Amino acid sequence: MELLTNQILAGIATGAIYACMALAVVMIYQAIDHLNFAQGEMAMFSTFISWQLMQWGVPYWGAFLLTLIFSFAGGILIERLLFKPLAKAPILTNVAGFIALYAIINSCAGLIWDFTIKQYPTPFGSAPFLGSQLISTHQAGMIGVTVLLLIALYAFFRFTRMGLAMRAAASVPESARLVGINTSWMIALGWGMAAAIGSIAGMLIAPVVFLEPNMMGGVLLYGFAAAVLGGLTSPFGAVIGGFLVGIFENLAGTYIPGVGNELKLPIALALIVTVLVVKPAGLFGRPIIKRV
Amino acid sequence: MSAVQEAVPAAPAIEAVPKRAMTLGTGTSLIVLVVLITMPLFVKNFIIFQMTMLLVYGLAVLALNILTGGSGQFSLGQSAFYAVGAYTSAILMEHAGVNYALTLPVAGLICFAFGFLFGQPALRLSGVYLALATFALATAMPQLLKLGYFEHWTGGVQGLVVTKPDAPFGLPMSQDMWLYYFTLVITIAIYIFSVNLLKSRSGRAFMAIRDNEIAASAMGIDVALYKTLAFGVSAGITGVAGGLGAIAVQFVAPDGYTITLAISLFLGMVVGGVGWLPGSIVGSAFIIFVPNIAEGISKGLSGAVFGVILFLVIFLVPHGARQVALVAQHLIDRFKKRQEN
Amino acid sequence: MTALLNIRALNAYYGQVQALHGLEFSLEQGSVTTLLGANGAGKTTTLRAICNMVRSSGAIEFDGAPLSNRSTENIARLGIAHVPQGRGTFTTMTVEENLQLGAITRGDKAAVASDIERMYAHFPVLKQRHIQQAGTLSGGEQQMLAVARALMLRPRLMLLDEPSFGLAPLVVRDLFKILGKINREDQVTILVVEQNAQLALEIADQAYVIETGRIVMSGKANEIADNEDVRKSYLGY
Numbered sequence: 029m030e031l032l033t034n035q036i037l038a039g040i041a042t043g044a045i046y047a048c049m050a051l052a053v054v055m056i057y058q059a060i061d062h063l064n065f066a067q068g069e070m071a072m073f074s075t076f077i078s079w080q081l082m083q084w085g086v087p088y089w090g091a092f093l094l095t096l097i098f099s100f101a102g103g104i105l106i107e108r109l110l111f112k113p114l115a116k117a118p119i120l121t122n123v124a125g126f127i128a129l130y131a132i133i134n135s136c137a138g139l140i141w142d143f144t145i146k147q148y149p150t151p152f153g154s155a156p157f158l159g160s161q162l163i164s165t166h167q168a169g170m171i172g173v174t175v176l177l178l179i180a181l182y183a184f185f186r187f188t189r190m191g192l193a194m195r196a197a198a199s200v201p202e203s204a205r206l207v208g209i210n211t212s213w214m215i216a217l218g219w220g221m222a223a224a225i226g227s228i229a230g231m232l233i234a235p236v237v238f239l240e241p242n243m244m245g246g247v248l249l250y251g252f253a254a255a256v257l258g259g260l261t262s263p264f265g266a267v268i269g270g271f272l273v274g275i276f277e278n279l280a281g282t283y284i285p286g287v288g289n290e291l292k293l294p295i296a297l298a299l300i301v302t303v304l305v306v307k308p309a310g311l312f313g314r315p316i317i318k319r320v
Numbered sequence: 321m322s323a324v325q326e327a328v329p330a331a332p333a334i335e336a337v338p339k340r341a342m343t344l345g346t347g348t349s350l351i352v353l354v355v356l357i358t359m360p361l362f363v364k365n366f367i368i369f370q371m372t373m374l375l376v377y378g379l380a381v382l383a384l385n386i387l388t389g390g391s392g393q394f395s396l397g398q399s400a401f402y403a404v405g406a407y408t409s410a411i412l413m414e415h416a417g418v419n420y421a422l423t424l425p426v427a428g429l430i431c432f433a434f435g436f437l438f439g440q441p442a443l444r445l446s447g448v449y450l451a452l453a454t455f456a457l458a459t460a461m462p463q464l465l466k467l468g469y470f471e472h473w474t475g476g477v478q479g480l481v482v483t484k485p486d487a488p489f490g491l492p493m494s495q496d497m498w499l500y501y502f503t504l505v506i507t508i509a510i511y512i513f514s515v516n517l518l519k520s521r522s523g524r525a526f527m528a529i530r531d532n533e534i535a536a537s538a539m540g541i542d543v544a545l546y547k548t549l550a551f552g553v554s555a556g557i558t559g560v561a562g563g564l565g566a567i568a569v570q571f572v573a574p575d576g577y578t579i580t581l582a583i584s585l586f587l588g589m590v591v592g593g594v595g596w597l598p599g600s601i602v603g604s605a606f607i608i609f610v611p612n613i614a615e616g617i618s619k620g621l622s623g624a625v626f627g628v629i630l631f632l633v634i635f636l637v638p639h640g641a642r643q644v645a646l647v648a649q650h651l652i653d654r655f656k657k658r659q660e661n
Numbered sequence: 662m663t664a665l666l667n668i669r670a671l672n673a674y675y676g677q678v679q680a681l682h683g684l685e686f687s688l689e690q691g692s693v694t695t696l697l698g699a700n701g702a703g704k705t706t707t708l709r710a711i712c713n714m715v716r717s718s719g720a721i722e723f724d725g726a727p728l729s730n731r732s733t734e735n736i737a738r739l740g741i742a743h744v745p746q747g748r749g750t751f752t753t754m755t756v757e758e759n760l761q762l763g764a765i766t767r768g769d770k771a772a773v774a775s776d777i778e779r780m781y782a783h784f785p786v787l788k789q790r791h792i793q794q795a796g797t798l799s800g801g802e803q804q805m806l807a808v809a810r811a812l813m814l815r816p817r818l819m820l821l822d823e824p825s826f827g828l829a830p831l832v833v834r835d836l837f838k839i840l841g842k843i844n845r846e847d848q849v850t851i852l853v854v855e856q857n858a859q860l861a862l863e864i865a866d867q868a869y870v871i872e873t874g875r876i877v878m879s880g881k882a883n884e885i886a887d888n889e890d891v892r893k894s895y896l897g898y
Contacts, residue, residue, distance in 0.1 A: 063448055110631065117638035120388070124590040127583060128630035135623030189765060196751055196762050203749035206712065207814065208737040208766035249455070256452055294460030301453040305444045 035278045041163045043274020044170040045236065048229035049244075049251030050258065050266035051177055052222050057260045058198050059218020062119060066129035067226050068248030070106075072241060073133050074099040074227030075234050076141050079148060088151050092231060096224050103223025107216045115212075137241040148234035170232045174267060177225065181263050194218060246293060250277070253300045259313020268311065273300070345649075356504060360497050368496040369568065370608065375500075375507045376565045378604035381588040382514060382597055383557035389595025390518055391550035392530025394447060397438075397454030398585045400461040401431045401555040403577035405562025407465065410480045410572040411473055420485045420567055424506070427563040428556045435555020439548030446533075458582040465574035479573030482566050503564050510557055514597055517553070526550055591633055593642025602641040606633075665690040665818060665850050666711070671719035673703075673710045673874075680706045681717070681874040688818070688867075693844050693851045695865040695882065697858045697896060703874040704854040705746055708820045712736050712743050723818070738766050742811035746822040750803050750810075752796030756787055759795050759806055763813025773813070780809040783839055801832040808836070812843065818850045819843075825857045833857070837864050858896040862886040870896070 052071070056064045074095050081091035110129065114122050152169030185191040197204040197214035204211050229251075230244065237243050254273045258265025273296055280295045304310070360368045384398050408430050409423040418426075438457065445453050464470075466477050474480065487498035517523050525546045528536040537543045566572045584607040591606045592599025614625035637643040666688040673681035681703050688694050698704050710717040712733050721728040728736055737743070742763075751759050760780055764773040781788035784805045790798060795806060804824055811819055821840075825833040841864045844851050855861035862868060862882045870878035870885075878891060885891055892898055 063451075113635060114638065117634070118594065120394075120586075120590050120594055121634050121638045121640075124587055124630060124634055127587060128627040128634070130627070131623040131630070132627035135621050135625075135627070138623070139620045189761075192754075192758060192761060193765055195754065196765075199753050200749060200751055202714070202745070203751060204762075205714075205733040206737055206743050206745065206749065207762050207810070208734050209762075210732070210734050249459075252452060256449060260448070294456055294463060297452065297456030297459065301441070301445070301449075301456055304449050304453070305441050308444055308449065 031282070032279075035282050036275050037163060039275030039278035040171070040271050041167040041274070042236075042278065043254075043271035044167060044174050045229070045233045045247060045270070046250040046254045046273045047267040047270025048170065048174045048177065048232055049226070049247055050254035050270045051174070051181065051263055052226040052229055053248075053251050053255040054258075054260060054263050054266040055181070055225055056218060056222035057255065058194065059215050059222065061198065062123070063126075063252055063255075064222070065123070065126040065248075066133060067222065068244030068251070069130050069133035069137070070099070070103070070223050071226035071230035071248075072244045073137055074102070074223070075148070075230035075239060075243075076137055076241075078227075078231055079146065079234075079239055080141075082149070088149060092151075095227050095231065099227035100220040100224040104216045104220040106223075107219035111219075112212065112216070115215075134241055141241070143240055143242070146239040148231075148239045150232075150235035154235070166235055173228065173232060174270075177228065178263055178267050181225075185263075190217075249293065250274075250296065253297055257300045257303060257310055259310030262310075262312040265310060265312030276300075353508075360500050365494055365496040368494075368500050372496070372500045372503050372568045373565065374601065374604050374608055375503045376561050376568060377585070377588065377608060378601040379507055379510060379561035379564070380558050380585050381592060381603045381607075382511065382600040383554040383561065384585050384589045385592070385595055385597055385600055386514055386518070386526075386557070387550055387554035388589060390523065390530065391526035391547060392533075393442070393547060393550060394451045395454040395551075395554070396451050396579070396582050396586060397457035398554075398558050399577050399579065399582035400454075400457045401435060401558040402562035402565070402581065402585075403461050403465065403572075403574075404434055405431050405559030406566035406572045406577065407474060407480075407562075408559065409563035409566045410482045413482055413567075414480050415473065421502070424560050424563045428560040431559025431562075432552045432556030434559075436548050436552030438555070439551030442551065443544055443547055455579065455582075458579045462574040462578050465577070474574075475572075477574060479571055479576075481571045482569075484567065484570050499568055503568070506560065506564065510560070511597065514557070518597070522546065522549065587630065591630075591640050593640030593645075596640070596642035596645075598645070599641040663690050664688060665724060666852070667720070667722040668711075669720040669722075671707070671710055671717060671721065673706050673715050673717040675706075675715065679874065680715075681710065684719070684871075684874070684876060686869050686876055686879065688850055688852055690850055691844070691848055692866045693841070693853065693864055694867040694869070695858075695861040696852065696854045696869050696871055697856075697861060698871040699897075700856065701873075702871045704871055705822055706874075707871065708743060708745075708822050708852070708854055711820060712741065737814065740814065740817040741820065742814045742816035742818070743820040744807045744811045744822060744824065746826070748803050748807040750795045750798075750807060752794070754795055755792050756795055756798070756806060757791045759810050760787075760813050763810035764815075767815070776813055776815070780812060783812075783843075784809055801828045801836075804828060804832075804836060805839075808840070812847075812849070816849060818852070821851065821853045823854055823856060825855060825860060833860060837861075840864060858892075859886075859898065 049068070049071070052067055053063060056067060077098055078091045078095040081094060082088065086094065106129070111122065111125060114125055150166040150169070152166045154164045154166050157163040157165045157168040185195055193204070193209045194214050194217065196207070197209050197211040198218070201211045204214070233247060234243065237247070250273050251270070254269035255266045256269070257272060258267070258269030276299050277292050277296045280299070281292050284295065359371060380398060380402055384395060387393050387395050405427040408427040409420070412418040412423040412426060413420055442450055442453060465474050468476065484495050484499070486495055487493050491498065518526070525536070525541050528539065528541055529543055529546055533543060588600070588603030588607045590603070592601070592603030610629055611622070611626055614629065615622040617625045664687040668687065669685050671681055671684040672679060684703075684707060696704050696707060706715060709715040711721055711728065713728065713731060713736055714733055723739060723741065731739075751762060754762070757777070760777050761773070764776065767773055781791070786802055787806060787809060790802065795803065798806060808821070808824070824836060828836070837860055840851060840853070843849050853861055853865065862885060865882035868880060868882040868885045869876050878885065
């Protein structure tokens with residue numbers, strides 16, 4: 029029993045990573061109604077920028093803030109330059125665009141900073157958290173930041189005018205325009221916010237998985253899975269989904285025989301897909317009402 | 321046109337390709353055919369090998385076109401079916417001594433069954449959810465192939481070496497040339513089959529489901545049957561392609577069938593034009609040659625160059641090669657009209 | 662009386678198909694005008710063209726200033742509120758959020774809050790349901806919500822696309838009474854597109870009849886309503 033509890037706790041700790049990434053995924057989904065495969069790479073690139081700033085002597089929180097701003101602006105720029113022209117193109121073409129963006133960012137990061145693994149600092153330290161062997165202070169910090177981010181996002185969407193406008197633009201774009209909302213700019217803003225959230229995820233994850241251009245590949249996938257599991261319309265669901273995915277992954281690795289590191293990903297995905305078959309809109313998602 | 325619904329349905333994710341435009345005109349088809357038949361006589365063996373792979377990947381992209389462009393189901397998992405086909409051929413040839421040509425129908429049938437079965441749980445998923453499920457399948461496959469449990473058959477991480485067949489009846493041509501013509505015949509057969517499939521009642525059922533699933537079901541189409549059928553057919557063709565690929569490349573190994581292959585096939589479909597069967601070969605050419613070109617331009621930034629080229633293509637022709645063909649068709653029609661006047 | 666909206670030589674296209682052919686009409690400030698016609702005649706297209714939601718050519722002038730080349734959202738900001746076909750309700754948001762969205766471009770928070778109260782006074786059923794998800798409201802209630810949302814803009818011109826569609830006759834009568842009230846009290850110019858000619862002619866000052874993308878008849882609403890030949894040929898009753 030104790031092994032189970034320990035594994036669950038450990039799963040929650042790793043799940044914080046996926047929860048954070050899942051928030052960024054939901055953010056972009058709210059804006060553009062589908063998933064952006066290049067989000068992980070954008071987060072990775074942002075993390076490298078922060079690392080570079082720190083190499084140049086900028087203190088941690090200064091680098092953090094600058095990176096946040098850079099990511100927000102970068103996200104908007106990418107959307108305006110690369111995806112606004114594709115707004116009228118078919119969705120699958122847009123997906124090809126995301127893949128192209130992935131390739132470009134990954135390749136550039138590799139060239140600028142090469143593929144050797146780098147250490148990345150954490151502001152929370154890595155001592156055992158409250159004496160526990162399973163959760164370090166960094167992991168506790170991750171969970172804390174993710175929860176804070178969730179509350180901030182919730183408040184933004186629920187209580188601010190901009191949040192309301194963004195929700196409207198995503199929900200019924202034509203009606204949003206009829207009340208005077210510039211839906212095109214709402215999409216750009218969604219990208220900016222998603223990039224910023226992604227950069228936070230990257231900066232939190234890097235101390236654990238170490239900084240290198242391919243660090244986000246698996247994380248993004250788990251982030252997708254977590255967002256989908258939670259229900260793509262619910263930031264709260266995304267966070268819960270993230271923790272659940274972390275737990276699934278850990279339990280699968282511990283209890284299913286023959287499952288080494290390589291099979292953990294497909295098993296976790298398989299579990300999620302099973303949930304989806306039962307609950308197609310995810311655990312907390314709103315059921316999709318289809319009209320003819 | 322009065323709207324009955326409060327929630328206006330979004331435009332279908334996958335746009336319809338008008339039936340007329342599904343294939344090339346007779347003239348163009350003949351030209352392409354002549355080129356494909358005579359090409360090997362003028363080029364070196366290695367180029368012939370590349371042409372064979374062009375056809376093989378073209379088949380795989382064609383299969384995806386039937387699934388996505390035809391029945392509207394989004395799949396990022398084709399690499400899994402390709403792998404199963406490849407390994408089926410390899411295992412039958414190397415462990416059971418079966419003649420290479422006979423392994424292909426077996427690979428096709430096994431993959432058809434596999435795809436049909438996978439289509440069952442996939443029935444309840446669509447869009448991003450289906451993408452995720454197929455993605456899971458694609459990531460699982462290389463790992464499954466590496467499993468110690470199957471190592472005796474699959475050769476584990478190292479995979480299996482496959483013997484390349486000689487030309488039969490002592491025909492005076494190299495192995496590569498024989499394999500190319502063999503592949504070409506199969507490709508043409510499958511292409512004709514696919515075109516007819518999409519023009520048939522089943523094809524119309526696929527497209528009805530793609531365009532509006534609820535309406536299709538209201539019209540009495542057995543949506544479940546046709547969706548799983550589409551998956552099965554698509555998987556079967558991909559399996560045959562995998563088998564051919566295994567024979568051409570002369571070995572199979574788990575890391576040759578990763579998610580990168582699935583993504584490449586997807587890109588091939590988009591570049592060729594979703595739902596436009598002739599575009600499959602254009603898409604195949606893109607995914608085979610452009611990465612090499614990119615690496616030639618800049619070894620360190622090959623990924624970035626590839627991405628930039630891909631962006632250029634989708635900016636210029638968001639609907640892929642089909643768009644180019646349509647524009648060309650327009651120009652030819654205008655030219656003809658001017659000639660008549 | 663000045664013309665608030667002036668339309669000249671308006672052509673509109675859906676892809677290669679031309680839906681409007683050289684449409685011409687104008688709306689007097691403070692009037693209620695109705696645009697009548699059968700299904701597919703081009704009524705909805707006309708409203709969409711005003712809001713630049715469909716490809717068009719020709720001259721549309723609002724208060725003397727041209728509307729062409731302005732985006733839909735900018736046209737809304739000029740004070741034109743469009744209640745679209747099917748209502749366009751934000752179904753996943755609450756009733757109150759829908760009303761707030763109507764006023765999203767306005768800066769005066771206090772006035773917006775008092776306007777919301779005014780809407781609840783016009784439409785008490787909305788107040789009852791103000792924290793309910795808009796998608797759970799009945800057709801009639803959603804129509805009232807759509808009208809209220811449009812009014813939150815404090816528009817000078819309100820465009821309504823078949824507001825009676827799918828509603829019970831009594832509900833429609835109430836709705837049209839409120840529209841009349843709004844026109845008189847708040848000086849909102851109204852253009853109502855309707856298939857239900859009889860009801861529309863009762864509240865309108867001016868009427869136009871459109872057929873296959875062209876205006877075929879125009880005149881005072883009560884004259885058209887009294888003219889049996891016109892009614893029979895063009896309006897079917």
